Amino acid sequence: NGVLFPVRQDGRYLLLERPNKKIHRDMPATGDAIVLSSSPDLVHWRTEGVVLKGRPHFWDELIGSGPPPVLTEHGWLHLYHGVATHFQAANIYQVGAVLLDRDDPTRVLARTDENLLEPRELWELTGQVPSVVFPSGMFLAEGRVHLFYGAADTAVGYAVSSLDRLVAACRPVKRRAEGE
Structure with a gap:
């Protein structure tokens, strides 16, 4: 699970990904979080930090990225x-949505x-995997978000x-005070 941002930021490629715990032992368990990674060349990657965590007992206990984020006047919209x-x-x-800061997508x-x-x-x-919808493709046109999504695989x-x-x-996310 990984999607590239459509533009480079400060000369770096940005990737929202769901790390595999078997490969990245220092990362959250697979499915528990989406992290941001960056690369100067699409070969060498560095993890910048956790962007989003799953919420126990919510509709999004486990999470994974959808289509590439779209830049809006409100920030990066990511489904x-x-x-x-x-x-x-x-x-x-x-399917859910998150708005990320335009200049610091870890925020x-x-x-x-x-x-x-x-x-x-x-x-x-009903289908190969029942009770499933997942965002696959998205574009913004004339103030409307168009979403293509998979259903039941x-x-x-x-x-x-x-x-x-x-x-x-x-809903706005409360930021923790420094040192909390």
Whole structure:
């Protein structure tokens, strides 16, 4: 799970990724977080830090990146998938959003408390992997966010929302005071 930012920042490529605990032993467990890595050449990578963590007992206990982030006047809009693992029957994959600081993408400005998209239609609920929707492709046009998403690992869906609606769904994230 990794997606490149569409532009370089300060001459470096930026990558949002879900590290594999087997390879990166000093990172959170696989699926627990999305980290930002940077590279001068797409070969040598350095982890810059954890950007987003999964939230126990929420819709996004486990998380992974979706399509490349889109730069907006509010910051970088990034759609990600969250997995609710606390249901006995099966895991449920859903879609959420996060706004990252334009100049420091390790800084989360706002995040959705609730999912934006969840499996509801029969073709999202049944298939190779049931109860799954995950963001795959996104573009912004005329103030609207167009999303292509996978459904049940069997089909592709399409959804549209206004950018304003997505931004409004994101709640500001409180920053911890220095030293906390």
